[in-house]
Amino acid sequence: MADLRAMLLEELRHIAPEADYDLLDDDDSLRDELDLDSMDFLKFVQSVSTRTGVDVPELDMPQLDSIEGAIAYLEERL
């Protein structure tokens, strides 16, 4: 899980490098807290998919809108 968390944060930092990640709780909405628009969020999901090899169907994308949601989703499929 620590590796997944680090990977997720690394990908988020590519998209929103200026955000304060110390204030990001694991259950916070990434789109709201990091000001990710639809293009940003799609890019995040694409990056995570590429890094993990897990394809994320469109209907599942909202599950990756938090660190804890993304970790739970990925752990089930890895």
Added chain:
Amino acid sequence: MADFLMPSLGADMDAATLVEWTVKPGDTVKRGDVVAVVETDKGAIEIESFEDGVVSELLVEPDAKVPVGTPLARIGDATPTSSGGTPPPQQPVPEATRPEAPVPGTAPETRRPEAPAPAPAPETVPTPAAATPKPTPAATTHGLRASPAAKARARELGIDLSTIQGSGPDGAVVLTDVPGEATRAAAPNRPPAADPAEAMRRAVAAAMSRSKREIPHYYLGTDIDMTEAMAWLEKHNAGLSVNDRVLYAALLIRAVAMAARKYPQFNGTYEGDRFHEPDGIHVGVAVSLRTGGLVAPVIRDADKLNVDEVMAHLTKIVERARNGRLRNSDMAGATITITNLGGRGVPVVYPVIIPPQVAIVGFGRIADRPWVVDGEIAVRPVMNATLAADHRVTDGHPGGLFLRAIERFLAKPHKLEGDA
């Protein structure tokens, strides 16, 4: 032999500072190759060659501020250079017969600089893979790979690029890697760098002030049931991998483009006291920058692209805008613009027209709302669309028809698919 002129970079931008050349005399260039990087109030812009040829002479030194239309270089016929890399002998052309280098990305009748809404790449420009500039010594710094915008910003701040950890492809330094607050290295001969955010703000302020000063806006809004559009999108994306997925923004762009085809008086520019109908429908897409400010790169011929192509173009220009790698061909030639603030949770947008265009459409968030369906109350995903249009060109009646056309296209999204 032709003069390579400083191209139009958008309205209210009539000059730019040359940051660096990415070619040298003797280099062969193809149309669409990046040949230089310039700095504007809206950030660094990559300048593309508009023809094939061999660079014979560079006429401007870096750090020079160059007005639009000024010769930057001379490009000769695409003949092989000598083995030593020396350019072919210059063939002076009499002034009367010297061909005028076209301004890429602009319609023939709108040569003057346009609003700072970036424009999509012209249809005839090679694909991004083919347009990749040849590597030259000037393309790297101390052997490091860095985007032109990153190099420009680092140079401006006096930062050694080798001290920056790159986050781009293969460790390349991109704009967002360059620290915003950095101690400037001693650069006694360089004037103090302007704050890029402040410069961007001034550019936006100039364009929006001009818009409100010159354009008599009228506004019309409508609520659109997005049930069919979202269902179509879900079905379209169902079999696609995440890398090929289409966002609903692509449908909005197609809907506006198709409506503009039906009502061309909303697609064009107003200059010289009259409306000019352009050579196509080129939709500007407002993109907010994480560093602050706004650009509007363009998707050309959006009415002729299918939804997947629109999405591919949208992805490319947003990426370029956010990485500070917009090209001159992205920056000019928009004939109508959209701004979508739905992702920010805004219910209604009252947009401001980007001069010299005559219309802009704002889209708000999609939210479940009570809606009457066959006489009964249902819950439907509803989105507001607001048209701002130039009253010198159109009135409320055609404006209403135009908005209704957008609504009807989104209600029947199969009409937006385009040819595969």
